[in-house]
Amino acid sequence: MTxxxxxxxxxxxxxxxxxxxxxxxTASKMFCACSARFGAPPNTHTCxxxxxxxxxxxxxxxxxxxxxxxxxxxxxxxxxxxSSFARKHYFYPDLPKGYxxxxxxxxxxxxxxxxxxxxxxTCTVRLVRVHLEEDAGKSLHEGFADSAGSAYLDFxxxxxPLVEIVTEPDLRSAADAAEFARRLRATLVAIGASxxxxxxxxxxxDANVSLRRRGEAALGARTEIKNxxxxxxxxxxxxxEIARQARVLDAGGRVHTDTRLWDEAGGCTIAMxxxxxxxxxxYFPEPDLPPLAIAPDRIARLRxxxxxxxxxxxxxxxxxxxxxxxxxxxxxxxxATAAYFEAAAQASGDAxxxxxxxxxxxxxxxxxxxxxxxxxxxxxxxLGALVRMVSSGVVSASAAKRILARMMATGEAADASAGAEGxxxxxxxxxxxxxxxxxxxxxxxxxxxxxxxxxxxxGFLVGQVIKASGGRANPSAVDQLVRARxxxxxx
Numbered sequence: 001m002t003x004x005x006x007x008x009x010x011x012x013x014x015x016x017x018x019x020x021x022x023x024x025x026t027a028s029k030m031f032c033a034c035s036a037r038f039g040a041p042p043n044t045h046t047c048x049x050x051x052x053x054x055x056x057x058x059x060x061x062x063x064x065x066x067x068x069x070x071x072x073x074x075x076x077x078x079x080x081x082x083s084s085f086a087r088k089h090y091f092y093p094d095l096p097k098g099y100x101x102x103x104x105x106x107x108x109x110x111x112x113x114x115x116x117x118x119x120x121x122t123c124t125v126r127l128v129r130v131h132l133e134e135d136a137g138k139s140l141h142e143g144f145a146d147s148a149g150s151a152y153l154d155f156x157x158x159x160x161p162l163v164e165i166v167t168e169p170d171l172r173s174a175a176d177a178a179e180f181a182r183r184l185r186a187t188l189v190a191i192g193a194s195x196x197x198x199x200x201x202x203x204x205x206d207a208n209v210s211l212r213r214r215g216e217a218a219l220g221a222r223t224e225i226k227n228x229x230x231x232x233x234x235x236x237x238x239x240x241e242i243a244r245q246a247r248v249l250d251a252g253g254r255v256h257t258d259t260r261l262w263d264e265a266g267g268c269t270i271a272m273x274x275x276x277x278x279x280x281x282x283y284f285p286e287p288d289l290p291p292l293a294i295a296p297d298r299i300a301r302l303r304x305x306x307x308x309x310x311x312x313x314x315x316x317x318x319x320x321x322x323x324x325x326x327x328x329x330x331x332x333x334x335x336a337t338a339a340y341f342e343a344a345a346q347a348s349g350d351a352x353x354x355x356x357x358x359x360x361x362x363x364x365x366x367x368x369x370x371x372x373x374x375x376x377x378x379x380x381x382x383l384g385a386l387v388r389m390v391s392s393g394v395v396s397a398s399a400a401k402r403i404l405a406r407m408m409a410t411g412e413a414a415d416a417s418a419g420a421e422g423x424x425x426x427x428x429x430x431x432x433x434x435x436x437x438x439x440x441x442x443x444x445x446x447x448x449x450x451x452x453x454x455x456x457x458x459g460f461l462v463g464q465v466i467k468a469s470g471g472r473a474n475p476s477a478v479d480q481l482v483r484a485r486x487x488x489x490x491x
Contacts, residue, residue, distance in 0.1 A: 031058030050159030052097030077112035102133035174238035347384020
């Protein structure tokens with residue numbers, strides 16, 4: 001990483017690494033035919049295999065393997081032609097077998113990186129590995145009459161296919177960690193590997209963080225914050241933990257290597273248990289599964305099917321349309337946003353103005369309505385037509401906002417909405433001249449002030465003409481005519 005966004009007050013370097021778990025977009029689970037769909041009644045998507053019953057044998061999901069390879073290729077990883085599964089042992093109520101099938105010493109892919117530019121700097125986060133594994137079930141601690149003394153278990157999620165993406169400890173601030181997660185999510189969605197819905201647990205982060213004295217090479221004692229399921233929670237949890245560790249070190253104390261949970265309500269991390277090492281999990285090869293073989297032609301086919309990735313799209317939009325970094329990043333955020341922008345830019349003939357409306361008024365109204373851009377009733381061609389009407393002086397910028405509101409509600413074209421609202425600008429010089437003459441006759445004091453040298457009063461008079469027109473008079477034409485009248489010799 002270069003030029004971290006923030007550092008703790010004391011003289012420490014922040015060192016952060018992430019482990020990101022994303023649910024793969026398959027119809028069925030990793031090792032059985034049960035549905036992987038979210039939201040079903042508890043324990044209705046289960047079978048002997050995902051419940052870990054004696055005698056049940058796992059069968060790998062080929063679609064999950066393809067999606068995991070696609071993730072690895074999109075991130076520039078080296079895909080192994082042969083990887084293997086292992087058993088990771090830990091005892092938790094929502095893990096029915098007492099172990100998780102994952103990958104350990106022979107992962108699906110290694111290496112790779114995710115880079116982006118922001119605020120004039122390039123950020124690069126290297127990856128350690130990408131591997132396949134199955135999810136655990138879910139413990140339910142709230143919502144039941146006896147929740148104070150009991151917990152319930154839902155095994156619908158048990159066995160759902162996950163891809164785990166592990167970074168090197170390259171991140172140097174909580175803000176950069178959150179941005180990495182955002183950009184990784186955008187990549188996963190763009191390639192169709194995951195919907196990465198964080199509210200449904202489709203994307204979760206474990207964050208490892210430590211501090212070291214500035215200039216030292218050795219890493220400090222790290223803590224792990226588990227199951228962060230929003231970008232806001234990730235950044236807040238890391239900011240808190242960085243400050244907490246700095247206070248401990250400043251007081252001459254020692255940071256304990258532990259696993260912590262984020263308390264959203266309290267705004268703090270809470271120690272959960274001593275952090276495990278790999279030895280504690282007693283990994284050994286999964287005896288019921290052969291090595292996972294990925295043939296070269298299969299890798300080539302998946303590589304050829306990759307869509308345009310967000311970073312490449314960002315660079316293309318910036319180059320093609322002359323957008324700055326922030327604008328290009330906003331327009332490249334999703335496939336739908338980029339497609340909408342390019343169509344609106346073409347329809348308007350002004351890419352910068354189309355981008356401005358998309359990032360401003362259109363975005364605000366979509367957010368207020370809770371709509372994604374692909375569900376907007378305002379088509380990109382309709383927005384482009386509205387932008388063109390503003391730039392040609394057919395409607396004013398302020399009137400265009402009212403027109404857009406009507407377009408959002410009705411789905412009408414820009415000209416139809418402008419006509420229905422009576423907001424088409426009056427550009428007829430004869431009509432405007434009449435308004436100008438009438439306005440100047442009603443404000444003789446201001447006319448005299450202007451002719452006495454107080455030139456700024458012209459703005460007031462222009463405003464009065466536009467007001468008299470009901471906002472329909474073309475401001476440029478009004479300004480020219482008002483100043484022409486004021487500068488003409490007095491009869």
